[in-house]
Amino acid sequence: MYYQEPHRPQIHFTPKENWINDPNGLVYFEGEYHLFYQRNPYGNDHDHMHWGHAVSSDLFHWEELDIALAPDELGTIFSGSAVVDKDNTSGLFEEGSGGLVAIFTHDGQSQQQSIAYSSDKGRTWKKYIGNPVIENTTIKDFRDPKVFWHKETEKWMMVLACGDHIQIYGSPNLIDWEYLSSFGKEYPSHEGVWECPDLVCLPIEGTDDSIWVLIVSMNEGGPNGGSAVQYFTGSFDGIFFRPNEQAEDPVKWADEGKDFYAAITWDNTAKTYWIGWMNNWEYAGEVPVSPWRSSMSLVRTLTVQQVKGDYLLKQTPVIPENQQKQLQEEPFTVQPSAYLEYEIKLPVTINVETKEIPNSGQWGFRLISDQEEIFTFHFDQEKDVYFFSRTAGILDFSKDFSKEITGSLKGQKVKNIFSILDQSSVEIFVNDGLSVSTNLFYPRGSIEKMQLYTEKEEVPFNGLSLEEYQSIWK
Incomplete structure (x- = not known):
């Protein structure tokens, strides 16, 4: 169909x-x-x-x-x-x-x-x-x-x-x-x-x-x-x-x-x-x-x-007002090596408001499928970069399907991250869209979890919201 x-x-x-x-x-x-x-x-x-x-x-x-x-x-x-x-x-x-x-x-x-x-x-x-x-x-x-x-x-x-x-x-x-x-x-x-x-x-x-x-x-x-x-x-x-x-x-x-x-x-x-x-x-x-x-x-x-x-x-x-499932969380803190996990169903938007971003170490979020495939967005404020790792899923169709993709923070502290996840793509807008990264990915399973994490220092957040969307084809 x-x-x-x-x-x-x-x-x-x-x-x-x-x-x-x-x-x-x-x-x-x-x-x-x-x-x-x-x-x-x-x-x-x-x-x-x-x-x-x-x-x-x-x-x-x-x-x-x-x-x-x-x-x-x-x-x-x-x-x-x-x-x-x-x-x-x-x-x-x-x-x-x-x-x-x-x-x-x-x-x-x-x-x-x-x-x-x-x-x-x-x-x-x-x-x-x-x-x-x-x-x-x-x-x-x-x-x-x-x-x-x-x-x-x-x-x-x-x-x-x-x-x-x-x-x-x-x-x-x-x-x-x-x-x-x-x-x-x-x-x-x-x-x-x-x-x-x-x-x-x-x-x-x-x-x-x-x-x-x-x-x-x-x-x-x-x-x-x-x-x-x-x-x-x-x-x-x-x-x-x-x-x-x-x-x-x-x-x-x-x-x-x-x-x-x-x-x-x-x-x-x-x-x-x-x-x-x-x-x-x-x-x-x-x-x-x-x-x-x-x-x-x-x-x-x-x-x-x-x-x-x-x-x-x-x-x-351009995202219309959503009438589907929504989750909103007030200020919270993520501790090193302690994943904060949420269940998600694609398509979904993830909006994270940061508070005090650490100057050293990597932090970010991971997408996990029901086949334990992991796709990661991680940020490094000290190096002024962020990465999307698509090392899982279907990769063998092209040698040029890069597994790790970098983006510049343009010298700005990370204030917010808005991500749009569909069945085979992610569009991420950092700092209200001053830095943008659009990427395909092809999981063999269904993405069902999102985890926030930090490696060295705790990361305080002002809030988080998840919104699931109905298919535009129904």
């Missing part, structure tokens, strides 16, 4: 069957959040790329719809974005009306940018008769257009991935595009091809200011190997993106886990939301799941926080 298979996520979007990867065409329109995505409707590998389609009213419960865009004589349908052309700047809609416009990469003899439009809330699409709208015969990797309206210049802007850099284009009508500028050749990292860019203006928390953030996915060279998402903060004047960072500065990672990629933001929303593909190109085609392959992360709200003179991305998961 669909959605009841082993390791099937219960609160993360997956298709009924077959392959998915990058989220595409994220847009809010007339009461619906649209999630398009890379889709092979014929099998469990990356091939025959279409745009799949799902909708939601709350960014949590999803309804899978029919294929939105299919391959044609110009090629298969690679990644892209969608916008609300409310003023009919494109002229593609009836006079006095607007609609949705999708901007995507045609992958054929070369990669070129094309558009399609919908007048029925994204249920059916017509491809523009003049495609491609940006031709290309010289650049091998020339893809993943992310488009937004720039009100200061009253133009549509496009950021486009071009192998080792990002190109920026402008258009009055989504059809006629002018090259404006490039960014990134001089910046790290270039171990892998740059993909799935986004350029968004985000509020700086605690101020009335905002800052531009350029997001770039990189298919190799992530902090724990393989694919990951980096970002730059700076300014954008409608032509040039100018970063705060210097070219020699360390890379900023949006998520330091192993399994968060190709994340982009929604168009036409008051707050800024994004979602990522929960997998890694090192082993995406080998993960031990069927009849579907791959899932999306939970949706997250994006803001920026200034920390010690730097601008850091802050991510808050």
Whole structure:
């Protein structure tokens, strides 16, 4: 029965069957959040790329719809974005009306940018008769257009991935595009091809200011190997993106886990939301799941926080108010080598508020299955790091399925840890989402216990809450 298979996520979007990867065409329109995505409707590998389609009213419960865009004589349908052309700047809609416009990469003899439009809330699409709208015969990797309206210049802007850099284009009508500028050749990292860019203006928390953030996915060279998402903060004047960072500065990672990629933001929303593909190109085609392959992360709200003179991305998961089983515990202390144990049933959220974190030794929590498999999150404040150990469960499908994954605390004392556990994934948000780690894991049994522990010094906590969630598929 669909959605009841082993390791099937219960609160993360997956298709009924077959392959998915990058989220595409994220847009809010007339009461619906649209999630398009890379889709092979014929099998469990990356091939025959279409745009799949799902909708939601709350960014949590999803309804899978029919294929939105299919391959044609110009090629298969690679990644892209969608916008609300409310003023009919494109002229593609009836006079006095607007609609949705999708901007995507045609992958054929070369990669070129094309558009399609919908007048029925994204249920059916017509491809523009003049495609491609940006031709290309010289650049091998020339893809993943992310488009937004720039009100200061009253133009549509496009950021486009071009192998080792990002190109920026402008258009009055989504059809006629002018090259404006490039960014990134001089910046790290270039171990892998740059993909799935986004350029968004985000509020700086605690101020009335905002800052531009350029997001770039990189298919190799992530902090724990393989694919990951980096970002730059700076300014954008409608032509040039100018970063705060210097070219020699360390890379900023949006998520330091192993399994968060190709994340982009929604168009036409008051707050800024994004979602990522929960997998890694090192082993995406080998993960031990069927009849579907791959899932999306939970949706997250994006803001920026200034920390010690730097601008850091802050991510808050979108979780609806819960009516299921809840456990709340008042202040307590965990003693060395004395595990504090709780029974849990996935999917579940674990929220821990810390009090005084020890400067030496490791502490954290362990997940234990009914087959005595142990998966551990442990923190080391002195070394400014935390680890996720997935040394148990199914591991033999890929040599690249890293067993221990590290993340940075970014020089901050641990104040809180919010973890979201599903049947085969964990998303952990440290210090209100200033540090995030998303990772897959594949227990042979069912996770049934969570234990808090400390190795050397006692750890006092201000509180803990556990909340179990019903499947979104019931």
